[in-house]
Amino acid sequence: MKKLINKPEDVVAEELQGIAQAHPDLVRVSMDGPFYIVRADAPVQGKVGVISGGGSGHEPMHGGFVGVGMLDAACPGAVFTSPTPDQMLEATKAVNGGAGVLHIVKNYTGDVLNFEMAADLARAEGITVEAVVIDDDVAVKDSLYTAGRRGVGATVLAEKITGAAAEQRRPLAEVAEICRQVNANGRSMGMALTSCTVPHAGKPTFELGENEMEIGIGIHGEPGRTRMPLKTAAEITELLATPILDDLPFKSGDEVLAFVNGMGGTPLIELYVVYNELAKICKGRGIKIARNLIGPYITSLEMAGCSITLLKLNDEFTRLWDAPVKTAGLRWGL
Amino acid sequence: MKKLINKPEDVVAEELQGIAQAHPDLVRVSMDGPFYIVRADAPVQGKVGVISGGGSGHEPMHGGFVGVGMLDAACPGAVFTSPTPDQMLEATKAVNGGAGVLHIVKNYTGDVLNFEMAADLARAEGITVEAVVIDDDVAVKDSLYTAGRRGVGATVLAEKITGAAAEQRRPLAEVAEICRQVNANGRSMGMALTSCTVPHAGKPTFELGENEMEIGIGIHGEPGRTRMPLKTAAEITELLATPILDDLPFKSGDEVLAFVNGMGGTPLIELYVVYNELAKICKGRGIKIARNLIGPYITSLEMAGCSITLLKLNDEFTRLWDAPVKTAGLRWGL
């Protein structure tokens, strides 16, 4: 295992210390009790608090999205392990400015169960909490009888758009509904060229041959739906984009936000090659890419690979996307 | 070789097509003649044009730094190969708003020779050109009789600070002097956990054992000064920071900008662990980190590893660093 770390068990704490020292203008990091990262000026009175959380190893998500116009707090778990209810409870209390708190939860059993417990505890303390579960991964077959689809790339877009709505002092019900709508209109799929290594596991979660790739992976180093021989960027983009486009479905005339995400070990030059292919595919279907995001925003440690997310835009989404944001991981207008 | 590409020979052109489609609000990409990326509103009348260039594979540098408040144009060469004089000449003409053009050149024989030829050609066409050579890599022994030190991390800082000065409509001589001063006050050193693979070479430039690392690498997959057994993040940070701190030297009471750069394949979580160590070391020496930059900004394809750059700040540098910038790779205040 080759990583820039000290001891596997200290990675998350030391990362948080690094964040605390690097961005005191943006965030405070609470490390005495349960770990959480909170906006420097929290709680903002009269504003809905938007929080999220999940295992570590997906940086900049979620901690890098705490700041003005996006998240009010993030709860980092151990690497790839959902955080615990007490983290979420403390974060919820820390961001409660009297207008209620929204939990943005990625659809993993662990995240859902822990956030459910936290919401119960927060409500017991008199805080109004709503939760929206993000489940945008078309690689997973949707079904009432299973855990359902995973929450992946759309989470980043939901956090930005929902955070902007909260910043405008919209009420909790509206903020939650916007978040639900982003989820309803977003679809993603990912692939890996290499596995990643969980620090405390010490070896790659899966092994891939020199000419193999995994299609339909998640963001926790879990194997994908299928393993197949390596293909060109054009073919890979097609493999990811087609199920996404067909699922919603996205139709000719639609305006979309196209998000080409790096999994952590893939350089930007390759993501632009993929974006170029994606732009061709969208054009071929009469779909207009009105906004885009290209880079490593929801990662899987050092995994090489990418994911594509498409979000069908409407005027409100576009306005909220364009609204100012000032976080360590996403910043414009401020 | 596992990459999200089509054919090795098309990587740069397709990347540029991706950039052109992704960021038409920020840049135009010229691909009919010699390749270059230029600010969407170039030439800006009365403003010094600031251009840079170098081999591709270091993204977001330099193309991702073209926009308001940073570079006016960037010339991308083949992967790890300096661009040619005709690219630089065309870019120089495209950004010439009558106040002259500054070439920011990383100190590599290829970059220096090609930029020299381009400057001669531009002057022959009546354009005032100044060039500043960046050579901040303390891993290389400085000497009059060799090619000297490489230009690495300080290039990003020089482009931001110099670009801000140009944006304020300062004259060419002043803009060039600020750039020279940034170089004079910046020092860097890098290390690799893995090699990278140049697309047209098809295999890793060097091989590293599972428990080895290279210290003192550049940004072109060139081997470093020494190979040694893998160490902890604390030890590695010490190995990089000490020669940097001792070289200028940085002294107690100095304010610095600390830049922890990812080489392309290293995730953010590890960079924050390194930043945490760096903050301790600086504190121990009485040096105050007043600004920081953490992320993959000057990369070596998919290489895993990091580099550290320290820039001694003064009020002017800090003001220019804080000035608004709007590029695909670096953005704030706009």
Place this chain on the structure above:
Amino acid sequence: MTISRDAVVDWIKAFADVIAVNKDYLTELDAAIGDADHGANMHRGFQAVLTKLPTVADKDIGTLFKTVGMTLVSTVGGAAGPLYGTFFIQLGSATTGKLELTMADWQAALEAGVNGVVMRGKANPGDKTMVDALIPALGAFKAASASNAALPAALRDAAQAAEQGMLATTPWVARKGRASYLGERSAGHQDPGATSSHLLLKAAADTWADNSGNVG
């Protein structure tokens, strides 16, 4: 024959040891169809439990179980945290105030714990989860107790049923938890949570069935 408060503590400690020994094994199982953290999660949780135990040494068994459950909830994370947390919290609710457990007490507690896991995780038998070890174990314990078996024998039956349930998960396609994302590719791998649940019940049998610790 009853289970004393000290025996309960011994069980928790024994399981913490079992988890320490099987940490990498559980993580490997999780790497195949999950995210390679089940061993680390359980180990983190039970190490925290070990630190916590002395603070409730003089409390009743209900308090003891609840403390274990709350500690797991706040240290394990992932799916296992709330599920095992709920299991122990429910054991605690069913044993409030008690200083020793009869066979009937333990059956009621186990039933409450297993039901708690099912309610929280909504997994059905056959979904390839810890439930596939827990439900058969509960069934076997009830059957043994209905046929008037002694506590050691009933515990052994429960552990063996958990083992059978765990082994049965291997060919199945997962329908709950992270392994469900793999679809057909989840078949052919033993479920990590069912494995830790088996280890939990085996530890009970080993600890409580006799003093040599060789039963089970």
Place this chain on the structure above:
Amino acid sequence: MTISRDAVVDWIKAFADVIAVNKDYLTELDAAIGDADHGANMHRGFQAVLTKLPTVADKDIGTLFKTVGMTLVSTVGGAAGPLYGTFFIQLGSATTGKLELTMADWQAALEAGVNGVVMRGKANPGDKTMVDALIPALGAFKAASASNAALPAALRDAAQAAEQGMLATTPWVARKGRASYLGERSAGHQDPGATSSHLLLKAAADTWADNSGNVG
């Protein structure tokens, strides 16, 4: 004996072929002490030259060389682009208007080319660069010509001197170019640019020394 315009074109084409065949070899040499692109750079440049040649087929040798040089400058990049570009531009300046080259013409041209490379790159002999193949080659050609050797023999001497020069670079520590960053670690590797320079002069000997192309 003279070198005709067609023979000059044949040399350029022959070298383009040699580079195509040795592309990976040159890149491997560059991977060891540089950035793994010298083969690709030279190949890109000389493929561009091949496309350009027909447009100057009816021009004098000077124009031909200058066109080759300008094409290299605008397509090779890196250190090799300006250096080989300058080499050919200088060959061109020295042969302006000529339709064939005498032995003296070629000597003057080669001298101009080598001087151009030295002026541009400021490398000294022993710095472990292409100059370490070029300077000995020029010296050998001059010596042969001073002792009244025939053109084929002089070309062969030049190519052999380039080869010796190239081989000599192996133990040296680089002081110029990218390999210099390696310090002591650059020793033990043959310089890629000296290698391509040797191939260039060998191609001249092979092409011009006789029609069978077996000389050199």
